[in-house]
C-alpha cells in the first residue's frame with residue numbers, strides 16, 4: 001500500500017530530522033553515478049519552467065504579465081518542495097511550495113481528491129497567501145496514474161476587486177476590503193476552469209478580461225510544464241526524474257550550507273530597519289485610518305556552529321489599519337527569495353531554506369497579524385516584507401567581507417514606490433493597473449564598485465521597466481521624461497545604482513486616478529542605514545500638478561517639464577502653472593480627485609544603498625558623476641570632499657585641494673562629534689521625555705515592546721529606564 | 730579549487746580589478762585561502778602591529794592586543810572588548826533637527842527629524858566615518874556583529890586560538906557602569 005502524500009511528507013520530515021539531509025538523502029546517488037546527465041536534466045527542467053513563463057505571459061495579455069513578466073512558474077516534488085522555477089517574480093517560490101503542502105496537510109488528497117487536470121488556487125492570506133492580486137495556482141501531475149509532481153504558477157493580476165482599484169491595496173482597512181478571495185479552492189477540472197470561477201471574476205473584479213487572461217496564462221504555463229515533463233520522463237525514465245528532483249533540492253541545501261560555512265563567520269548579527277506609512281490628513285477610507293504609522297522591522301540572525309541559521313523578528317511592531325500586514329508563510333517566501341539572491345542561487349529551490357530555523361514572529365505584529373487581529377488587511381503585504389528582506393543583503397554583505405569575499409558583497413536594496421492608474425483610456429476602455437517603473441531600481445553598491453543604474457529589483461530578477469510605448473498604449477499617459485535621478489544612490493565610497501524619474505502627462509482621458517503606492521517605500525524616513533559609514537538613500541517624494549497650463553505651453557511651443565530639477569527648486573513649480581501643485585508629496589497617496597488631460601506626474605524610483613565613508617570615494621568617480629549630471633557640486637564638495645574646477649565646461653578634480661578638503665572634513669568631524677557616553681546621557685533624557693518623537697514612532701515603540709517583552713526589556717536596559725517605562729503611544 | 734593572486738584581490742578591494750577578472754572571481758569556485766590572504770592584505774594596510782583576528786568592516790578589525798581581543802580602527806585607535814558594541818566607545822555626531830540634517834539632505838530629499846535621526850560614528854583617532862545609522866529616537870545602536878570567534882577558529886578553520894573567551898554580549902555591562 002503506497003503512502004498517502006501526507007504520510008510521505010511526515011516520513012520526509014522524520015528522515016530530515018534523523019539525517020540532517022532532505023528526504024534522508026545522505027548520498028546523492030544519481031549525481032554521483034552520472035553527474036553529466038544530472039546537470040543536463042537540471043537545465044532541461046529549468047528551461048521547461050522558462051518555456052511555461054514565456055507561454056503563460058503571452059497568453060495572459062495583461063500588461064503586467066505580457067510586458068512586465070510579473071509571474072512565475074514552478075515544478076515541485078509530489079510533496080510540494082520546489083525543484084526549480086522559471087524566471088519572473090522569484091519571491092513566490094516559497095509561497096507556491098507552501099500552498100501545495102497546505103493542500104496536502106488539509107487532507108485534500110481524500111476530499112476532494114487529486115486527479116489529472118485538476119486546478120487548485122489560493123490567494124487568501126488567512127491560508128498562507130500573500131495578497132489577493134497574487135493568484136497562486138497548482139496542478140497535480142500524473143504519470144501512469146500516479147501523482148508524481150506538481151506544476152505551479154503565480155501571476156499578479158491588475159485588479160482583484162479590493163475596495164480601491166488596482167493591485168497595490170495599501171488603503172485597504174481590513175481583510176473584508178482586500179478583494180476577491182480564492183480560499184484553497186479547486187477552481188477547475190479536466191484542464192478547464194469551472195464556469196462559476198469566471199462568473200465570480202466577472203462579477204467582482206474591475207478588469208475581468210485581463211484577470212481571466214492571467215488565469216488562462218497560468219493554466220497554459222502549467223500545461224506546458226505537464227506536457228514537457230512527460231517528454232523528459234519518457235527520455236530519462238520516471239525513476240531518474242523522481243530521484244533527481246529530490247537530489248536537486250538536497251543538493252541546493254548543501255550548497256547553501258556550504259557557502260555559509262566557507263564564506264561567513266558564526267555569530268550574531270543584528271540589523272534594525274524602519275518604515276513609515278504617513279496617512280494622516282490624506283484621502284483614506286475609514287476614520288481609523290486618519291493616522292500616521294511606523295513599522296519596526298528588526299532582523300536578528302544567528303549563524304550556528306553547524307552553519308544552520310536562526311532568524312528572529314523579536315521587536316516587530318504591531319499591525320496597522322492598512323493593507324500592510326503579512327502572514328508568516330508569505331514572509332518566509334520573501335526571505336527565501338532574498339536568500340536565493342545572496343546565498344542559495346546555484347539551484348534555486350526549496351533546499352537552502354531548510355537550514356533555517358525561523359522563530360514565529362510575535363503574535364499580533366505586522367509579520368504575524370492574525371492571532372491577535374484576524375481582520376488585518378494584506379492588500380500589499382509585500383510592503384513591510386521587502387523592506388525587511390533588504391536587510392539580508394547588507395547582513396550577508398558584511399559577512400562575506402569578513403572572509404575576504406569582496407566580490408560577493410552587496411549593500412541593501414532600494415525602496416519600492418509604485419504608480420498605479422485607473423480610469424478610461426484613449427480607446428474608451430476602463431483600465432486599472434501598475435506601471436512597471438518600480439521593477440527597475442538601482443542595484444546595491446558592491447564591495448568593489450558602484451551599483452548599476454535602473455537595472456535591479458528586489459522582488460524579481462526580471463528587472464525591466466518595460467517599454468514606455470507599451471505603457472502609453474494601455475494607460476492614457478504620455479512620457480515626457482524617463483531620466484536617471486541624480487544623488488539617488490546614497491553617498492559612499494561606492495554608491496548604490498541610481499534610480500530614475502518618470503515624468504508623465506495625462507492624455508486622452510475623461511479622468512484618471514493616480515495612486516502613488518507603497519510596495520516598500522519610505523517618505524518620512526531615509527531608506528536603510530548607510531553601510532560602513534555611507535549616507536542613506538533619500539526618501540521617496542513624488543510630485544504632481546493638477547489643472548495645469550501644459551496645453552497652452554504646448555500650443556505656444558514653450559518648454560515642458562522633462563525631469564525633477566533641483567531638490568530645493570523643483571521644475572514642476574517653476575515651469576508649470578496649475579491649480580494644485582504638490583511638488584514634495586509624502587507618499588503613499590491617492591490624488592484627491594481624478595487627474596485630467598495635461599496634468600503632470602513626476603514619479604521617482606529609488607536607487608539603492610551605498611557603502612563606505614563618502615570621503616573615501618575615488619575622486620575620478622565623483623568627477624564622472626558630475627559630468628554625467630548624476631551628482632551635484634554641493635554633494636561632491638561637502639559630502640565627498642572633492643574639489644573641482646570647470647576650466648572648459650567640464651568638471652575637473654583639483655587633487656591638492658581635494659586632499660586638503662578631506663583632511664579638513666576629518667578634523668571637523670572629530671571636533672564636532674562627542675563621546676558616545678556623553679550623547680547617551682543627554683539622549684536618554686530625551687527618550688524619556690519623548691522629545692521630538694512623532695506619535696507614530698511612539699506607537700511603534702510601545703507596540704513592539706508589548707508584543708516582544710524581551711526586546712522591550714533590552715531597550716529599557718540600554719537607556720537605563722525604569723522597569724515599568726513605556727512610551728505613551 | 731580556484732586560487733587568486735594576492736595582487737588581484739588587492740585590486741578587487743580597491744575597485745580597480747578589470748571586469749572580466751572580477752567576473753571570473755564571481756563565477757569560479759571559491760578559493761580556500763581567501764581569508765588568510767585577505768587578512769594579510771589588511772594587516773599590511775593598518776597602522777598597528779597587533780595580529781588581526783577578524784576584519785569586522787573594511788575599517789575596523791578585531792585584533793589580539795596584549796592578550797585581549799579588541800576592536801581597532803585602521804589607524805590603531807582602540808574601541809575595547811569586541812563583545813561590547815564598539816559604537817559605545819566611538820565618537821558620535823547625531824543629526825536630529827532640520828538644520829543639521831539639511832547639511833546632508835536638501836529640500837525634498839530631507840527626512841523628517843521627528844521620525845528619524847542620522848547617527849554618524851566617528852573614529853576618535855583618524856576622523857573616519859565608520860558607520861551611519863538612520864533610526865527613530867529610542868533605538869539602541871545596532872550591534873552589527875558579535876562573532877563567535879572560538880567556534881570560527883576552532884571548528885570552522887580548524888586552528889583554535891590560544892585562549893578562549895565566552896561568547897556573550899557585554900554591551901549592557903557597559904551601560905550598567907554608566908548608570909550606576
Ligand SMILES: [Zn+2]
Pocket residue numbers: 802803804805806852853854855856857
Ligand atoms: Zn581611525
